[in-house]
Amino acid sequence: ISHLIGHEGKGSILELLKLKGWANELSAGESRSCSDWGCFSISIDLTDVGLEHVDQVVEIVFAYLLLLKREGVQRWIYDETATVSACSFRFLSKRHPIDYTCSLANAMQIYPSQHILSGPYLIYEYDPDLIQTFLSTYFTTDNMILSITSKTFEGTTKLKERWYQTEYTLEDLSKDLCDKWTNASIDSDLVDNMLHLPEQNDMIANDFELRNVQDMPKDEPRILIDDSRCRLWYKPDNVFDMPKVNILALLRTTAASTGSVVDSVLSLLWTEIVNEHSSDFTYLASMASLHSSITSIQRGIDLTVSGYNHKAHILLKRLVDTMVTLPDKLNQSLFDRVKDKVSKKYHNFMFSQPYQHALHAGDLCLEVTKWSVEDKVKVVDSIVLQDVIDYSRRLLSRFHLEILIHGNVSSEEAKEMSSILLNGLNPSMPPLPSILPQLRVVDLGEGKEYVHRMPESNINNTNSCLEIILQVGALELKPVSALALLHQLLKEPAFNELRTNEQLGYIVHTSVKTSGDDIKGLLFLIQSDSFDPLHIDERVEAFIERLRSKIVNMTETEFQSNVSALIQSCIEKNKNLGEETNKYWNAICNNHYLFKRLDLIASELETTTKIDVLHFYDRYIAAESPHRRKMSIQVFAQQHMENYKKPVGDGCTLIYPEDVEEFRRSMPLFSLPNKVDLEPMKLP
Numbered sequence: 001i002s003h004l005i006g007h008e009g010k011g012s013i014l015e016l017l018k019l020k021g022w023a024n025e026l027s028a029g030e031s032r033s034c035s036d037w038g039c040f041s042i043s044i045d046l047t048d049v050g051l052e053h054v055d056q057v058v059e060i061v062f063a064y065l066l067l068l069k070r071e072g073v074q075r076w077i078y079d080e081t082a083t084v085s086a087c088s089f090r091f092l093s094k095r096h097p098i099d100y101t102c103s104l105a106n107a108m109q110i111y112p113s114q115h116i117l118s119g120p121y122l123i124y125e126y127d128p129d130l131i132q133t134f135l136s137t138y139f140t141t142d143n144m145i146l147s148i149t150s151k152t153f154e155g156t157t158k159l160k161e162r163w164y165q166t167e168y169t170l171e172d173l174s175k176d177l178c179d180k181w182t183n184a185s186i187d188s189d190l191v192d193n194m195l196h197l198p199e200q201n202d203m204i205a206n207d208f209e210l211r212n213v214q215d216m217p218k219d220e221p222r223i224l225i226d227d228s229r230c231r232l233w234y235k236p237d238n239v240f241d242m243p244k245v246n247i248l249a250l251l252r253t254t255a256a257s258t259g260s261v262v263d264s265v266l267s268l269l270w271t272e273i274v275n276e277h278s279s280d281f282t283y284l285a286s287m288a289s290l291h292s293s294i295t296s297i298q299r300g301i302d303l304t305v306s307g308y309n310h311k312a313h314i315l316l317k318r319l320v321d322t323m324v325t326l327p328d329k330l331n332q333s334l335f336d337r338v339k340d341k342v343s344k345k346y347h348n349f350m351f352s353q354p355y356q357h358a359l360h361a362g363d364l365c366l367e368v369t370k371w372s373v374e375d376k377v378k379v380v381d382s383i384v385l386q387d388v389i390d391y392s393r394r395l396l397s398r399f400h401l402e403i404l405i406h407g408n409v410s411s412e413e414a415k416e417m418s419s420i421l422l423n424g425l426n427p428s429m430p431p432l433p434s435i436l437p438q439l440r441v442v443d444l445g446e447g448k449e450y451v452h453r454m455p456e457s458n459i460n461n462t463n464s465c466l467e468i469i470l471q472v473g474a475l476e477l478k479p480v481s482a483l484a485l486l487h488q489l490l491k492e493p494a495f496n497e498l499r500t501n502e503q504l505g506y507i508v509h510t511s512v513k514t515s516g517d518d519i520k521g522l523l524f525l526i527q528s529d530s531f532d533p534l535h536i537d538e539r540v541e542a543f544i545e546r547l548r549s550k551i552v553n554m555t556e557t558e559f560q561s562n563v564s565a566l567i568q569s570c571i572e573k574n575k576n577l578g579e580e581t582n583k584y585w586n587a588i589c590n591n592h593y594l595f596k597r598l599d600l601i602a603s604e605l606e607t608t609t610k611i612d613v614l615h616f617y618d619r620y621i622a623a624e625s626p627h628r629r630k631m632s633i634q635v636f637a638q639q640h641m642e643n644y645k646k647p648v649g650d651g652c653t654l655i656y657p658e659d660v661e662e663f664r665r666s667m668p669l670f671s672l673p674n675k676v677d678l679e680p681m682k683l684p
Contacts (some may be wrong), residue, residue, distance in 0.1 A: 001030035001083055001134060004198070005042060005061075008283035011196035013064050015280065019194070021337050022050030022057055022173060040138065047337055051150055055177065056190055058146065063184040063191045065139050068605040071197060073128035080287070081125040082199055087205065088289055089307070093576035121567040141178040163433045168657045203281075203288040204314060205308035208243040209408050211236060220595035221404060221584050223682040224411055228400075228430040230422050233588060234414045234683075237577060245407030246310035246581040247316060249421055250589060251301040253399040255391070258298055258369035258437040265342070265379045265389040267296035270326070272338045273388065277329060278322045292319060298369060298398065299437050302423075306578070309408045312574045313417055320424035323396065327389045346377045350457040354465035354635045355507055355527040357457060362467050362633045365452055365655070366515045368664055396414035400431045404588055406581045411683070439516035444471050444629035450663075451632045451648050452655040453533075455641065463505075464640045466536040467633040468524040469513060472669060474618045475520050477597075481604035482616040483520055487512050488566045489554070489613065490547055495526070499545055504528050504536055516588045516653060518673050521623065533634035534643050541623060548617055551610065559610050570602035593676045605656055 006028035008014045017023035024045045031041035042061060044050075050057060085278070095103075104116060111119030137143075157167040183205045186195045213236035216222065221235035235246070257264040271294050275282075280291050292308035292315055305316050350373070364370045401422055405414040444450060456464065472483060491510045499508035505528030511524040526536050551559075574580040587595050594600070620629050636644050655663050 001068070001131065001139075002040070002549050004077070005064065005289075008576050009198050009280045011194070011198060013061055013195070014240060015655045016060055016191065016194045017050065017057065018276070018279075018337070019333075020050075020053075021333050022047055022053055024337070024341055038397065046150075047340060048672040051148075052149055055180075059181055059184045059188075059190060060195070062084065062141070063186050063188065064195050065135065066184060067186050067195055069132070069135050073131045074129075074197065074202065075126070077197070078123070078126050078202065082126075084204060084288055085121050085123050087208075089118055091208075091308075092121070093240075093242070093578065095575065101264050130543050141173070146173065165389040198284070201284045203285045203290055203311045205243070205288065205290075205310035207310040208242060208308070210241055211409060211413075213238065214253065219599075220681075221406065223678060224415060225418060226678065226682060230401040230403065230418065232414065232418045233323065233402075233404040233584070234411055235404070235584065236409065236411075237407045239574070239580065240577050242577055243310070243408050244577055245306070245307055245312050245405065245409050246577060247303075247305040247402045247417060248314060248406075248581065248585050250297075250299060250402045251303070251399040251425075252393075252402060252435050253300045253395065253431070254297050254435050256298075256300045256437070257371075258439070261371040261375045262379050262383075263377050263391070264296075264371050266388060266396070267301065268342055269338060269380075269383065269388055270392055271296045271301065272342060272397065273325060273330060273334065274319075274323055276334060276338060277326060278319055281315070281318050285311075287311060290315050294319065294323070298439060301395070302473065303434075306581075310415075313420060316417060317420050317424065320420060323392075324424060324426075330385065330389060332385055335388065335625075337664045339380065339383065340558065343377070343380050346373050346380060349373050352458075352526065352665070353507075353635070354456050354458075354461060354463045355467075355509075355525055357454070358465040358467040358525065358527075358579075358633045361452055361454055361635070361660075362469055363515070363664065364660055365450075365631060365633070366442045366444075366469070367473075368442065368518075368669065369437070372660070375631055386421060396425055397428045398431050398435060399427055400436060401425070401427075402588060404585055405583070407577060438672060440669045440672070441516040441519040442664060443473075444631060445668070446627045446629060447625075447651075448631070449628075449630040449652045450655060451634060451652055452660070453634045453636065453644060454657050455644065456635050456637045459638050462529045462637050462639055463527050464529070464531070464533050464534040464536075464637040465527040465633075465635040466524070466540070468537065468540055469631040469633070470522040470621055471629040471631065472516075472520045472522070473629075474518045474673065475602050477600050478612075479616060480520065481601050481608050482612050483522065483620075484601065485566055485605060485608055486613050486616060486621070487522060489551060489559075490663070493547070493550060494543060498526065498539060502539060504531055504539055516670070520543050520671050527681065529637070529639075532640035532643050533632075533636060534646065537632055537634070544621060545623065548614065550613050551614060551617070554610070556610075563605055564607065567602045567605050570598040570605070579642045591673060591676070593678065593681070 005013065008026070014023060014026040019028070024047060029040070030038055032039040045056060046054070047059065048062045102122070107116045107119050115122075115124075130163050138456070142344070153169075154167070157169045159168050159170060160166070161168065186193055216236055216238060218238050221233040223231060224234045225232035255263055256267045267651070274294050278292075285292065285307070288307070288311065290305070290312060292305045293303070294300045303319065304313055351358075360373065364372055403418050403419055403421065405420060409417070474481075475483065487510060494510050495508050498504050499506075505526045507525065507527040509523075509525040511523050513521040515521065524540050526540070528536060574583065584595055584596075587593055587597065619625055622628065
């Protein structure tokens with residue numbers, strides 16, 4: 001029942017609601033359950049227009065329920081679902097032990113002992129009478145609670161919830177309205193016979209034969225094609241022996257996000273529209289355990305297809321066809337709905353947590369091709385349908401395609417899949433070097449300190465936040481290992497001292513930060529409703545000052561224990577095909593092509609001493625070092641604004657939001673990494 005109601009393909013509830021411009025998302029299934037009680041929920045994300053047509057939305061849902069009752073239970077739908085579920089269980093990928101253990105503990109409360117492993121996946125019995133009884137008994141207006149949530153109701157509600165003070169109104173549904181829903185029909189003017197059962201799924205795999213590819217390394221891909229338009233990386237699955245494939249493609253172009261803030265917004269609109277146009281077949285694909293995504297990233301447009309290799313090429317071709325035909329199929333209704341969705345996404349970011357605003361502000365200061373959400377909000381309002389059509393043609397006219405195909409395919413099959421992409425998209429001309437994105441990073445300068453202050457955009461949020469970035473720069477493997485080990489040594493005491501003991505805030509986080517492709521740094525992030533960013537900054541600096549003596553006084557046994565733990569995390573084996581693919585893809589997208597990077601860092605760690613770590617600390621981290629580069633991002637909640645204009649110390653530069661663009665323009669940039677020689681990685 002949840003499969004049919006939650007369907008997103010042709011003839012579904014969601015497809016009809018989208019066509020009317022009333023909804024963006026729909027989900028259906030069990031939402032609450034006990035041993036003797038359960039609740040089935042249908043959740044619909046309405047547009048502003050859809051909120052004005054709630055009664056008609058509910059009528060469409062009940063019209064579909066009537067269709068299910070009238071058509072009766074279909075054996076072929078059960079067989080499709082059972083077949084895919086059986087394949088998912090048969091070829092289940094390994095997971096992290098803690099996740100798997102938790103899922104098993106939960107399954108033990110639900111399933112009999114013989115089905116604890118398979119219960120969450122397999123469908124055991126076909127009982128059409130039970131399904132029909134469920135539909136007739138429980139899916140009625142008499143058994144329904146209708147909940148409508150919107151900010152537009154603020155100030156109009158009559159009741160207040162006891163514990164969280166949530167304001168709401170509780171009303172009975174009128175008998176006339178319930179009768180109308182009960183008698184809803186697909187023949188009505190509202191539905192106009194647009195609802196029907198899903199079509200049979202042609203993307204369900206039935207060929208699981210494993211390819212036997214010889215003479216290929218087990219730990220890095222090789223290049224099959226390398227020319228002015230395309231580079232194809234290939235790696236057969238000679239580790240996990242699964243009938244699956246991961247196809248990842250990157251259309252490298254400045255037209256995606258790095259060219260301008262307008263292109264950044266257009267690329268998001270474009271990818272959202274492509275996803276909308278492809279939702280009917282991508283949903284069918286997902287039901288067959290074939291998954292896909294098209295997203296806009298800084299380096300270009302990222303396309304991913306993953307799942308059983310047997311039918312992966314079908315999904316890939318349909319995605320490419322959708323991208324190419326977008327200018328001819330885009331209509332005003334879909335454009336308006338997607339534009340509204342993207343606009344809300346930008347506006348909603350203003351109400352995110354302060355730590356998210358701090359991270360965004362830090363990237364905005366350091367990365368030249370980042371654009372502020374405030375600018376994106378201004379731009380999205382001015383974009384019209386023709387802009388997206390023109391952008392689509394410009395985007396696909398010139399780019400460089402970088403592809404990774406990893407899994408149960410031969411080299412010839414990999415070339416055929418790459419041809420689907422290259423011949424289908426068919427760029428009119430090879431890319432110029434000037435249109436390939438370059439992620440340039442601001443060099444703060446040795447001995448320099450900068451403070452970027454900004455008020456928290458959500459005035460109702462009482463939390464302030466501090467982000468400290470101690471910028472280091474591009475590093476060879478030896479100093480990278482020292483930075484990684486330094487972070488390993490400080491992360492536990494930082495959490496213990498700053499959060500547990502000093503109680504500076506609920507969120508206390510440290511990490512190694514990478515800006516652009518290769519500029520490293522050390523990051524501290526603290527969100528607090530008790531202290532302002534200036535106080536938090538002082539406490540972090542005090543911790544950094546104490547850190548050196550902690551390392552000096554650390555026993556050799558404790559130091560080596562941390563070294564061993566970090567080495568183990570570097571050489572930990574991939575648990576599934578996806579983890580292995582992601583490792584390769586990160587190396588490709590970052591342009592360093594160092595596929596064994598973690599193994600090389602582990603080798604460097606074996607010879608990294610406490611003296612090496614202290615030398616690194618003294619040069620890049622210590623407050624008194626003439627080489628230290630510091631950027632402090634300070635987000636002020638309303639309750640802490642009294643120190644917002646407080647002067648900074650000598651030698652420190654203060655940056656307010658209106659100064660960021662000028663700051664980036666006036667600063668030197670780190671040089672780009674050297675080009676990597678890829679000739680040794682090519683297959684003969």
